[in-house]
Amino acid sequence: MEETLLKVSGVSKHFGGVVAVNGVDLHIKGGGIWGLVGPNGSGKSTLFSLVLGMHHCDDGTIHFLDDCIDNLAPHQIYGRGLVNAFQVPRPFQRLSVLDNMLVAARGHGGDRLLTSLFFTRGWQQQEVELAEKAMEILELVELDRLALSPAGELSGGQRKLLEIARGLMADPTLLLLDEPAAGVNPNLGRKIFEKIEVLWQQKGLSFFIIEHRLDLLFDFAHWVYVMDKGKIVIEGKPADIAKDPRFYQVYIGDTDAPDS
Amino acid sequence: MADPLIYLLDLVVFVGIYGILSVSLNLEFGFAGIANFGKVAFFLVGAYVYAILSALGVPFYVCLIAAAAAAALVGFLVSLPTLKLREDYLAIVVLTTGEILRQIVKSEKAIANGVWGIAVSPAIPTLGMPARVSSLVNIGLVFGCLLVCFLVAQRLANSPYGRVIRALREDEVAAEALGKNRAKYRAQVLALGSAMTAIAGGLYAQYIQFIDPYMFMPLITFTVWIMVLIGGPGNNWGALLGAALVLTFDRGANIIKDRVQNLPIDPGNLQYILYGILILLVLFFRPQGLLRESRLRTRALEKVGRGRDTAQGQRS
Numbered sequence: 049m050e051e052t053l054l055k056v057s058g059v060s061k062h063f064g065g066v067v068a069v070n071g072v073d074l075h076i077k078g079g080g081i082w083g084l085v086g087p088n089g090s091g092k093s094t095l096f097s098l099v100l101g102m103h104h105c106d107d108g109t110i111h112f113l114d115d116c117i118d119n120l121a122p123h124q125i126y127g128r129g130l131v132n133a134f135q136v137p138r139p140f141q142r143l144s145v146l147d148n149m150l151v152a153a154r155g156h157g158g159d160r161l162l163t164s165l166f167f168t169r170g171w172q173q174q175e176v177e178l179a180e181k182a183m184e185i186l187e188l189v190e191l192d193r194l195a196l197s198p199a200g201e202l203s204g205g206q207r208k209l210l211e212i213a214r215g216l217m218a219d220p221t222l223l224l225l226d227e228p229a230a231g232v233n234p235n236l237g238r239k240i241f242e243k244i245e246v247l248w249q250q251k252g253l254s255f256f257i258i259e260h261r262l263d264l265l266f267d268f269a270h271w272v273y274v275m276d277k278g279k280i281v282i283e284g285k286p287a288d289i290a291k292d293p294r295f296y297q298v299y300i301g302d303t304d305a306p307d308s
Numbered sequence: 309m310a311d312p313l314i315y316l317l318d319l320v321v322f323v324g325i326y327g328i329l330s331v332s333l334n335l336e337f338g339f340a341g342i343a344n345f346g347k348v349a350f351f352l353v354g355a356y357v358y359a360i361l362s363a364l365g366v367p368f369y370v371c372l373i374a375a376a377a378a379a380a381l382v383g384f385l386v387s388l389p390t391l392k393l394r395e396d397y398l399a400i401v402v403l404t405t406g407e408i409l410r411q412i413v414k415s416e417k418a419i420a421n422g423v424w425g426i427a428v429s430p431a432i433p434t435l436g437m438p439a440r441v442s443s444l445v446n447i448g449l450v451f452g453c454l455l456v457c458f459l460v461a462q463r464l465a466n467s468p469y470g471r472v473i474r475a476l477r478e479d480e481v482a483a484e485a486l487g488k489n490r491a492k493y494r495a496q497v498l499a500l501g502s503a504m505t506a507i508a509g510g511l512y513a514q515y516i517q518f519i520d521p522y523m524f525m526p527l528i529t530f531t532v533w534i535m536v537l538i539g540g541p542g543n544n545w546g547a548l549l550g551a552a553l554v555l556t557f558d559r560g561a562n563i564i565k566d567r568v569q570n571l572p573i574d575p576g577n578l579q580y581i582l583y584g585i586l587i588l589l590v591l592f593f594r595p596q597g598l599l600r601e602s603r604l605r606t607r608a609l610e611k612v613g614r615g616r617d618t619a620q621g622q623r624s
């Protein structure tokens with residue numbers, strides 16, 4: 049494992065009286081698949097939204113590649129290579145699958161108004177290259193044959209794949225996936241994780257994954273954080289966590305006694 | 309009504325002016341999803357800036373450019389307070405802006421003579437020439453401007469920029485999470501659309517040769533909306549078609565109502581009844597508008613797409 053990508057220190061967030069995230073510390077290094085698990089309502093997705101700038105933390109700091117990103121807007125965080133795939137896929141329905149991919153490209157010259165209008169030559173070549181790259185990624189997730197159909201026509205599982213593919217389009221330094229295997233059939237879930245592993249091996253991408261399918265996550269992740277009631281309660285290698293009695297307490301829930 | 313041809317030419321001029329309006333609304337609403345319920349505000353800015361400047365003896369093309377710039381600025385300013393809000397708030401802000409501006413020009417005599425209105429000289433003087441020539445000159449001027457606006461809109465629609473604004477229309481949150489600065493794009497589109505609207509306003513002022521605050525009622529906004537909705541949002545040709553259809557229909561109903569007798573209804577209302585029926589029919593049978601949203605085409609995409617088609621052809 050190499051350089052530190054994401055460093056979350058003492059981050060808290062509450063919504064009204066509910067403390068969603070309570071003093072979380074995380075350390076994600078490059079070149080690995082990182083997992084985040086925990087019961088529903090333990091604050092996993094809130095933690096992701098804080099990292100992505102969709103909410104701002106009440107307390108604590110978040111660093112990405114040594115830069116503080118606490119107060120950046122989502123699009124700025126994306127620009128730095130910290131990319132997200134939504135839990136519920138959000139395709140641009142009336143755009144084609146290929147256009148969905150191209151929207152996600154970082155630093156496309158034609159995204160700027162005047163360049164698009166007057167300097168067509170400036171982006172045409174880039175557009176060809178990006179489209180070819182998009183087709184390669186789509187081939188990987190087996191959506192290439194649907195490249196020109198509207199994304200709204202995709203099935204649930206295909207949307208899930210498109211969501212991840214769109215994230216890859218940005219050449220992310222770290223890709224956050226919120227439940228990539230949720231809502232798809234068991235086989236496809238495993239297939240998605242196999243693709244993730246291939247990407248990690250071939251392209252050296254780093255992933256940080258929330259997943260309720262523990263069987264899958266534990267097969268593929270290198271390091272897992274367990275969250276409960278807004279706090280990280282255990283961290284370690286999947287094999288060790290699977291043996292840890294505290295882990296079963298979190299899930300089976302005899303820690304549910306009211307806080308005093 | 310002495311010369312029926314003049315009546316037709318007048319219609320053509322109006323189709324051109326409203327064509328610019330509907331192309332600009334289509335850019336804002338059809339592509340970028342911005343519900344601009346304040347088109348008339350920018351139309352008014354354009355007409356008044358044109359009128360005031362041309363009264364000072366400024367050449368007409370400078371007046372038009374200045375009108376466009378002023379409206380672009382207003383469009384940008386209007387988008388500012390709503391940058392962090394959802395798009396529906398923007399709709400309310402622009403709707404009220406139009407009415408506020410109209411009230412201001414109505415009450416302030418210093419601005420273009422307030423409620424009394426002000427005469428505007430035509431862009432290209434045709435005094436002493438036959439009315440037909442004057443109409444044709446206006447048609448040339450208006451359609452020249454329409455052509456520029458149409459080409460700009462068409463080019464943007466088929467560019468990466470158009471892809472981004474369509475994505476923002478589909479899902480703001482997802483687009484922002486994919487690195488698109490929603491506020492920036494919204495401000496740009498609104499500024500550009502407003503500039504086009506103002507050009508239409510300036511052309512209108514110099515064609516009618518007179519403006520007063522009562523010519524800028526919210527009805528104009530909604531007429532343009534009907535044009536875009538009927539023609540098909542997200543299709544620039546649809547916007548033009550919508551403008552032509554609605555205006556022809558409007559004029560047609562206006563003529564018919566003078567010719568028919570013994571109607572069980574007041575003929576004065578006929579126009580509005582037919583109008584309502586037209587809207588209902590379109591909404592009922594083609595809710596997406598007469599023309600479908602145009603597919604995003606860039607030369608690069610066509611290349612990739614063609615490559616794929618042949619590859620598939622070989623495979624099968």
